[in-house]
Amino acid sequence: MLSKTFIQELRTFSKPLFYNTKGSKEAYQLNIKHLSFASNMGLAFKVGEYIYPKEALYIVDLENEKIEKIEDKIKLVALESL
Numbered sequence: 001m002l003s004k005t006f007i008q009e010l011r012t013f014s015k016p017l018f019y020n021t022k023g024s025k026e027a028y029q030l031n032i033k034h035l036s037f038a039s040n041m042g043l044a045f046k047v048g049e050y051i052y053p054k055e056a057l058y059i060v061d062l063e064n065e066k067i068e069k070i071e072d073k074i075k076l077v078a079l080e081s082l
Contacts, residue, residue: 022080
């Protein structure tokens with residue numbers, strides 16, 4: 001379970017947040033998008049299985065309650081049906 005402090009940080013974060021796992025109901029409930037959606041938003045482009053940010057992207061690690069700033073290519077984890 002996420003701490004109230006971290007949930008508040010996620011809800012008030014000023015930039016779009018993304019996750020890069022196979023799927024997460026928690027992320028969905030917190031309005032965190034899968035990393036693949038960054039290309040739909042015009043924030044990155046996808047080449048093969050990699051995402052190349054056009055600007056910094058913020059990836060949420062729910063398990064460790066961290067937000068990581070990504071500015072280089074990152075390997076995309078494909079979504080699975082839940």
